[in-house]
Amino acid sequence: MSATAxxxxxxxxxxxxxxxxxxxxxxxxxAALFSIVALVAVFADWLAPFDPLRGNFRTRMLAPNAxxxxxxxxxxxxxxxxxxxxxxxxxxxxxxxxxxxxxxxTLIGAVxxxxxxLDGPIMRLMDAFMAFxxxxxxxxxxxxxxxxxxNVAIALAIAATPHTARVVRASVLVVREMEYVDAARSLGxxxxxxxLRHVMPNAMAPLIVRxxxxxxxxxxNEAVLSYIGVGPPPPAPTFGSIVANGRDFIIDAxxxxxxxxLAIIVTVLxxxxxxxxxxxxxxxxxxxxxx
Numbered sequence: 001m002s003a004t005a006x007x008x009x010x011x012x013x014x015x016x017x018x019x020x021x022x023x024x025x026x027x028x029x030x031a032a033l034f035s036i037v038a039l040v041a042v043f044a045d046w047l048a049p050f051d052p053l054r055g056n057f058r059t060r061m062l063a064p065n066a067x068x069x070x071x072x073x074x075x076x077x078x079x080x081x082x083x084x085x086x087x088x089x090x091x092x093x094x095x096x097x098x099x100x101x102x103x104x105x106t107l108i109g110a111v112x113x114x115x116x117x118l119d120g121p122i123m124r125l126m127d128a129f130m131a132f133x134x135x136x137x138x139x140x141x142x143x144x145x146x147x148x149x150x151n152v153a154i155a156l157a158i159a160a161t162p163h164t165a166r167v168v169r170a171s172v173l174v175v176r177e178m179e180y181v182d183a184a185r186s187l188g189x190x191x192x193x194x195x196l197r198h199v200m201p202n203a204m205a206p207l208i209v210r211x212x213x214x215x216x217x218x219x220x221n222e223a224v225l226s227y228i229g230v231g232p233p234p235p236a237p238t239f240g241s242i243v244a245n246g247r248d249f250i251i252d253a254x255x256x257x258x259x260x261x262l263a264i265i266v267t268v269l270x271x272x273x274x275x276x277x278x279x280x281x282x283x284x285x286x287x288x289x290x291x
Contacts, residue, residue: 020281027277033270037263041087048081053235061253071255073245079259086237086260087267090219093153093238097218098211100157101164106200106207108161109168113203114176114195123169126162134159135221142230149232152225156218167210171203178202205282212275216268223264239264 021027040047050068055075062072070079112122129137141155175181176199184194219239225231226240227247234241239260246256 017281021277024277024280026273027281030270030273030275030277033266034274035270037087037267037270038091040084041091044081044084044088048078048084050078050081052077052081052085052237061249063253064255070259071253073242073253073256074249079242079256082237082242083239083259083263086239086242087263089149089232089236090222090239091267093149093156093222093232094215094218096150096153097156097160098215100153101160101214102207102211104157104161105164105210106168109165109170110172110195110200110203112165113169113172114191114199119169123166126165129158129162134163134217135224138221139225139228139230142225147230147233149236152222152231153218155225156221159221160214160217164207164210164214167206168203171206172199175199175203208282209275209279212271212278216271216275219264219267219271239267 055077056072057076059068059072060074060076062068062076064071068078068080070083072078073082108122108126112119112126132140138155138159141158142152145151145155181194181198184198222231222238223240223243226238227244229244231240232238242260243257243264246253246260249256
């Protein structure tokens with residue numbers, strides 16, 4: 001009697017996915033870097049040695065020392081404390097941007113990809129938004145809404161949504177032509193149920209990878225908006241605002257800009273490596289060995 005291959009169980013599939021993730025150096029390093037930044041942001045109240053908003057003119061412009069490990073700025077504020085609390089605000093903005101972009105991009109892309117009659121009008125509208133560079137569009141929207149953390153998040157989400165919608169649409173266009181989707185249609189299953197139960201679960205892998213990129217770019221773009229003065233208003237510390245505070249003292253006190261700059265690099269690098277690892281693990285055509 002010939003042996004018949006049995007389909008892999010959901011538990012085994014999950015175990016294989018976790019194994020691929022843990023075997024991928026990019027994912028492990030990226031997860032470690034981002035986890036460190038996230039933990040610092042969450043526990044900043046306990047980890048920060050000083051109040052990030054309280055200045056002391058007697059200790060202004062101090063180089064890194066045993067008390068102020070990353071030095072102080074021109075108001076005597078501790079740079080280490082400001083970077084820790086800045087991580088909280090910057091990551092919160094990045095998370096909100098990612099959530100808004102994920103919801104809007106998924107909704108728009110799914111409808112456009114599945115409903116042929118709506119595909120053209122929706123995608124032409126997305127093309128109109130994509131005609132503007134995302135950072136320019138974000139600057140314009142943020143300047144119009146006013147400087148606040150939530151307005152910055154909304155502006156960055158609007159700028160990132162069109163491309164995310166295109167990624168979801170491309171996946172849905174492929175999945176909707178699969179045989180199991182045709183079988184569901186022939187059985188009279190409603191379009192909404194087909195889209196939610198059969199199409200979207202199998203079109204999510206590119207979206208997950210895309211959202212890690214959105215998170216990283218949101219942190220970078222928030223820093224740009226804060227640097228040019230249309231980000232969250234002072235004295236709230238963000239990575240971009242701390243860099244902006246030190247630009248006039250880059251020669252005499254370079255530590256003011258170096259510390260938040262390195263924090264941006266570590267955060268964005270961690271997210272990019274995390275996204276690369278997820279891409280490799282979610283794509284069965286990629287190798288499972290370390291990268």
